[in-house]
Amino acid sequence: xxxxxxxxxxxxxxxxxxxxxxxxxxxxxxxxxxxxxxxxxxxxxxxxxxxxxxxxxxxxxxxxxxxxxxxxxxxxxxxxxxxxxxxxxxxxxxxxxxxxxxxxxxxxxxxxxxxxxxxxxxxxxxxxxxxxxxxxxxxxxxxxxxxxxxxxxxxxxxxxxxxxxxxxxxxxxxxxxxxxxxxxxxxxxxxxxxxxxxxxxxxxxxxxxxxxxxxxxxxxxxxxxxxxxxxxxxxxxxxxxxxxxxxxxxxxxxxxxxxxxxxxxxxxxxxxxxxxx
Numbered sequence: 001x002x003x004x005x006x007x008x009x010x011x012x013x014x015x016x017x018x019x020x021x022x023x024x025x026x027x028x029x030x031x032x033x034x035x036x037x038x039x040x041x042x043x044x045x046x047x048x049x050x051x052x053x054x055x056x057x058x059x060x061x062x063x064x065x066x067x068x069x070x071x072x073x074x075x076x077x078x079x080x081x082x083x084x085x086x087x088x089x090x091x092x093x094x095x096x097x098x099x100x101x102x103x104x105x106x107x108x109x110x111x112x113x114x115x116x117x118x119x120x121x122x123x124x125x126x127x128x129x130x131x132x133x134x135x136x137x138x139x140x141x142x143x144x145x146x147x148x149x150x151x152x153x154x155x156x157x158x159x160x161x162x163x164x165x166x167x168x169x170x171x172x173x174x175x176x177x178x179x180x181x182x183x184x185x186x187x188x189x190x191x192x193x194x195x196x197x198x199x200x201x202x203x204x205x206x207x208x209x210x211x212x213x214x215x216x217x218x219x220x221x222x223x224x225x226x227x228x229x230x231x232x233x234x235x236x237x238x239x240x241x242x243x244x245x246x247x248x249x250x251x252x253x254x255x256x257x258x259x260x261x262x263x264x265x266x267x268x269x270x271x272x273x274x275x276x277x
Contacts, residue, residue, distance in 0.1 A: 053231030
């Protein structure tokens with residue numbers, strides 16, 4: 001609705017985790033470097049954590065998009081599953097064209113799948129998003145999958161991507177064996193004020209404009225509202241662009257951001273925890 005008014009080719013602040021809009025702050029660059037290193041070196045388990053709305057899924061989607069044909073990647077977005085359900089989800093994600101009725105059947109065929117990938121000089125990456133939702137029994141089964149090796153080379157790379165609670169889960173005594181196998185951990189924090197401004201300019205640029213639509217005082221208000229969480233930045237900026245369009249404002253100032261904040265009638269905490277459809 002407001003795109004034409006502001007000279008935009010598309011909505012810059014959608015809540016969808018679109019990798020084309022990924023803003024690489026210094027910490028996001030480092031996180032991506034760690035993920036790429038863990039994959040290329042076949043390090044096995046890698047953990048990426050951060051609070052809700054810090055851009056973890058967008059970062060993972062961008063990583064997947066950048067992979068070449070030498071890597072087979074699959075993502076499990078809802079790991080709150082029974083063990084056999086989880087195995088069949090993996091089989092489907094990797095296009096194994098088979099449904100399994102037992103753990104033993106899956107392990108036999110999955111080992112063959114991994115070995116064939118290695119023969120083709122392909123790496124295999126399994127990404128488990130929302131890792132904090134994995135039950136203890138399934139977490140142990142995932143650890144055991146890492147035992148699938150050939151000639152001392154790991155056949156499977158596993159990335160856990162989750163909220164801060166996953167760190168607490170790893171610290172539990174029953175998960176000590178898994179904890180000892182994790183080679184890389186990285187935690188993403190919220191953006192700073194300067195990074196928030198750069199994030200907004202970046203997304204506007206991807207959408208087709210370098211115009212300073214948001215004034216400096218508006219940026220301050222956006223940061224005060226969002227706390228540097230990308231999801232909240234997107235929510236308030238999208239609302240502000242709509243309000244600016246209705247009021248025919250070429251530049252959005254702090255008063256418009258404050259008005260939007262009141263119009264949303266939702267606390268920052270509840271917004272941060274709102275699910276993305």
